[in-house]
Amino acid sequence: MKKLIFFLLAVVLVVALAGCGSKGTGGTKYxxxxxxxYAPMExxxxxxxxxxxxxFFAExxxxxxxDYEITNTGWDTMLTNVKQGKEFQGGVSAVSITDDRKQTxxxxxxxxxxxNMxxxxxGSPIKSADDLKDKKVAVQISTTADTLMSKxxxxxxxxLKRLDNNTLALMELENNGVDAVVADIAIVREYVKNNPNKKFVTISDPKNFESEYYGILLPKGSELKAKLDPAIKKIIENGAYAKVYKKWFGQEPDTKKLLEQK
Structure with missing residues (x-):
């Protein structure tokens, strides 16, 4: 009888543990x-x-x-695999939202x-994007910087040197292989901050480089969008987003402008 009781208790315990997956996931790990x-983004x-x-994504x-896990892959590998929606259910990598990408x-x-910056x-004579027309420029391939400079x-x-990542693009500039690098503002500023002795100059050009917005990349028709959108909105509204933003950039984000975006 005691053996039977212990056996039944063990069965109950196993069943209970099997039901203890992440909240709302049924044990699914995305x-x-x-x-x-892409420092300081990832x-x-x-x-x-x-x-x-x-x-940000953890919040x-x-x-x-x-429940989730993030794997470090190459940029093009990420884009391909997220498009397929098999190995990965999404991409979190400072991915700009563009009309072209929305087709896929x-x-x-x-x-x-x-x-972009x-x-x-x-000492460079370059003062704006217009001055890049007869210069050698490095960008990360398949980014909005690539699209802008292709035009x-x-x-x-x-x-126009298209490289696998911004680290290689920045190395090209250091080694005088190009006259300029075009990349996202956060990446450029982080690089300058970490290399104060290299005497680099940043140039903003809002006339040619408009504001753009990052979004979490998902396969077409993903059911995750309905789960992620409310969570993003909530952490922006409750202050968790601002806390992460200040940690990495040392200033308050314009959350009002962010929430106005669709």
């Missing part, structure tokens, strides 16, 4: 990809994945009650305002 070469600190996007998934992907609501060496220089112009 897999997301990122390209961790990058590797030894073997640890850190950055604004990583902390979103906590609010949504969803779904997005969460916007969560970050950005703008020009980086040159001190300015010409898509097949050999002076």
């Amino acid at each position: 897999k997301f990809a990122t390209n961790a070469a 990058y590797m600190d030894k073997d640890k994945l850190i950055g604004f996007d990583i902390d 979103v998934m906590k609010e949504a009650g969803l 992907y779904d997005y969460s609501i916007p969560y970050f305002e950005s703008m 020009i980086l040159v060496k001190e 300015i220089l010409g898509e097949k112009n050999p002076s």
Whole structure:
């Protein structure tokens, strides 16, 4: 009889534990990809994945009650795999929302305002994007910087160097392989901050480079959008977003403008 009681208790315990998945997930763990070469948005600190996007996404998934993991992949690999929606259910990697990408992907609501910026060496004659027309420029391939510079220089112009990530683009500028780098403002400013002795100059050009917004990248028709959008809105409204933003950028975000975006 005692053996039977112990057996029944063990069965009950196993069933109870099986039901203890993440809140609202039924035990589902969602897999997301990122390209961790985009400091301060996402990058590797030894073997640890850190950055604004990583902390922001943790708050979103906590609010949504969803279990998840993020894997560091290459940029193009992330785009391809999220499009397929098999290995990864989404991408969190400072992905700008564009009309072109909307043909292939779904997005969460916007969560970050950005703008492309020009980086040159001190003493450069370059003062705006118009000055880049006869110069060598490095960009990360398949980014909005690539799209912008393809329009300015010409898509097949050999002076436009499309590289796998911004780290390589910045190295090209350091080694005098190009005259300028065009990349997201957060990446450019972080690089300048971390390299004060290299005498780089940042150039904003709102006439040619308009504001753009990041969203969480999702496969077309993803059921996750209905879960992520309310969670993003909630953490922006309750102050959790501002806390993460100040941690990484040292200032308050314009959450009012962000919430006005659709």
